[in-house]
Amino acid sequence: MNFLRLPRATPYLLLLPAIVVILGVVLVPLVVSFWTSFTPYNLTKPATLFQFVGLRNYERLLGNADFWWAFGRTILFITIALNLEMVLGLGLALLINKVTWGQRTLRTIMMFPMMFSPILVGFQFKYLFNDAVGLVNNALFDLGIIQQPIPWLVDGSLAPLTIILAEVWMSTSVFAILLLAGLMALPKEPIEAAKVDGCNPWQVFRHITLPFLMPFVYIAMTIRSLDVARAYDMVRIMTNGGPAGRTELLWTLMTRTGYNNSQMGMANAMGYVSILTSILFTYYFYRKLVSARAFMGGAQ
Amino acid sequence: MAEVRLEKVVKRYGKLEIVHGIDLAVAHNEFVVLVGPSGCGKSTTLRMIAGLEEISGGTIRIGDRVVNELPPRSRNISMVFQSYALYPHMSVRENLGFGLKIAGQGEDEIKKRVDEAAEILGLGELLDRLPQHLSGGQRQRVAMGRAIVRHPDVFLFDEPLSNLDAKLRGQMRVEIKKLHQRVKTTVIYVTHDQVEAMTLADRIVIMRDGHVEQVGTPSEVFERPVNTFVAGFIGSPPMNLIEAVVTTGKARLADGIEVPLPPDARVSEGLPIVLGFRPESFAPRGHSLHADARALSLSRTVVIAEPLGTETILFTTLGGKDVQGKMLAPRPVSPGEQLEFTLDLDRLHVFDHASGVTLR
Structure with missing residues (x-):
């Protein structure tokens, strides 16, 4: 007990509650889940939690086509959604940056989609794209563009597109907000200097504005790649991985494996592969961010 | 072109x-x-x-x-x-x-x-x-x-x-x-x-x-x-500007000192004017820029002296206002010292008090 009375013990004592919370909330689940990824842990057979099988789960994963399809689909999903959101968000930010009257209101309105729960967005889009009663098909019918209903969520190639559309609808404003912040922080003089130097508006954008914005683009990319990599809720509602697994992403596969098939050990192994992928993405974008920022400064 | x-x-x-x-x-x-x-x-x-x-x-x-x-x-x-x-x-x-x-x-x-x-x-x-x-x-x-x-x-x-x-x-x-x-x-x-x-x-x-x-x-x-x-913007230290009234062809300052006006000044009796002179036109005797100019002698007390090496800026008062003079080829001056200043009458500026426009 003497140690606790020493002055040098004070910081440890003060930090103790935080340490206990972190241990309980983060570290223990992390260690346990990491352990289970080396066991054939099945929710229905608790004893399997203590049966160490080494890398068997990971070995099976590497040879599992379903897993690799889901993995590839997730990467593709991230790539398409992020790039679309980037381009649309940049366009939105540039437009809103030009608005002088009512910009604050517009900024707030722009953020509305972010305020909805993804589950509700999923339901909404499921309804919009329903082949029988959906608004989209009804509108296309009434306009005479189609004669047969389009099975948006049932067709194997349309379903992923529909999900991407919902994702883009909900999250483009994240890019728009971050890029708008970048645009507002943009120093005025280099742009004026470029105008005097002979640039037309496109050249000013291409050579001055865009390089200035790149750090903001990479920050947005980092945040959003983490978000999209764990896409689950919207997909679960809209297609639940279907039709025939054509929209199965890593997290829907993981949940199916862990809770429907009770193979928690295997699901945790998938989880760790997915986390590793996310870390790689983050690392990549972070490197890009650092190198884009290295150029900045020194304008004034 | x-x-x-x-x-x-x-x-x-x-x-x-x-x-x-x-x-x-x-x-x-x-x-x-x-x-x-x-x-x-x-x-x-x-x-x-x-x-x-x-x-x-x-x-x-x-x-x-x-x-x-x-x-x-x-x-x-x-x-x-x-x-x-x-x-x-x-x-x-x-x-x-x-x-x-x-x-x-x-x-x-x-x-x-x-x-x-x-x-x-x-x-x-x-x-x-x-x-x-x-x-x-x-x-x-x-x-x-x-x-x-x-x-x-x-x-x-x-x-x-x-x-x-x-x-x-x-x-x-x-x-x-x-x-x-x-x-x-x-x-x-x-x-x-x-x-x-x-x-x-x-x-x-x-x-x-x-x-x-x-x-x-x-x-x-x-x-x-x-x-x-x-006049006040160009030149450093700036030109001294003092209010005065034209009295019998001279500029009468607030403290009663009368300064002869340049012959070409377009003034009339009783006109409120602003008299301007640069610090270099207001120097202790023997330390002025134009030694041969027509000058008015004024005995003033130095309030502050700012030595700058080749010249010393002297702060004193004239016509109830703080004015600055410039002492070329300076010798040490201490605050409170009474000096005989010469005001260069060829380089006086005369402005209308109301509009500020020059009257020369």
Whole structure:
């Protein structure tokens, strides 16, 4: 007990509650889940939690086509959604940056989609794209563009597109907000200097504005790649991985494996592969961010 | 050939008019400095010439073209900004060559002109660095280099030295002057610093509240200021300005001292006037600039003495106001000392008290 009375013990004592919370909330689940990824842990057979099988789960994963399809689909999903959101968000930010009257209101309105729960967005889009009663098909019918209903969520190639559309609808404003912040922080003089130097508006954008914005683009990319990599809720509602697994992403596969098939050990192994992928993405974008920022400064 | 001609140029932001119909003609290869306190409209005027601000009224011509509706890129001008405005993601070489690249010049031509500009400005060693690795003075030189590589018709400078420390400012002032001698081009230069205006300009344009107060060579605005504003703005330390009333052909100060007025002063009996004299016209006997001038002797008590080496600024009072005198070839002076001052009567300025306009 003497140690606790020493002055040098004070910081440890003060930090103790935080340490206990972190241990309980983060570290223990992390260690346990990491352990289970080396066991054939099945929710229905608790004893399997203590049966160490080494890398068997990971070995099976590497040879599992379903897993690799889901993995590839997730990467593709991230790539398409992020790039679309980037381009649309940049366009939105540039437009809103030009608005002088009512910009604050517009900024707030722009953020509305972010305020909805993804589950509700999923339901909404499921309804919009329903082949029988959906608004989209009804509108296309009434306009005479189609004669047969389009099975948006049932067709194997349309379903992923529909999900991407919902994702883009909900999250483009994240890019728009971050890029708008970048645009507002943009120093005025280099742009004026470029105008005097002979640039037309496109050249000013291409050579001055865009390089200035790149750090903001990479920050947005980092945040959003983490978000999209764990896409689950919207997909679960809209297609639940279907039709025939054509929209199965890593997290829907993981949940199916862990809770429907009770193979928690295997699901945790998938989880760790997915986390590793996310870390790689983050690392990549972070490197890009650092190198884009290295150029900045020194304008004034 | 590129004269710049402003006719009745007006700038309005909504209902607020901040430049009120300026007329100005800048000759080919002339170095004109717009000077005035902050908010006088000098930068706005320059930015209208550059095309960065819309012109609300009047016309601006560069050469024989009316440029009112032309974007900056079509005016063949270069501009150096107060904050340098370098492109932070480009090396010095890319910064210098950017305008040429945009104009579609060939690699060889760009390299030739960039090297030439780098040689003129002593930037050779720095060509591969990024702006963030340059000092303030170096950045300023890159900004100037970027302006000269394009061989523009007109150079515009917007307070280019005000971010530099005093010593560097002095050096760069000389470099700008040399640059103009070497690269003969029309220059319009904005500053709030009257020393820069005096040292650089062929002609000075003194502005206040969106109006031009006086246009003239440095010696004209120094020796013949048209009103009290110009008189007080140009010259350092500033001109002493003291209220007086014309009494029997003399200026009677508040403390009863009577100063003979110059014979050409257009004054009438009883007129309230402002008497102006520069510190160098008010010196202790034997320490004045013009020893042979007609002078009035005044015995004054020194309040503060500021020795500057080659001269000492003496603070005293006259006509109930604080005034400054300048002692050339100084000897040590202590506060409280009574000195015999001479006031140079040939270099007196007389202004109307109500309007501030000169009466000579």
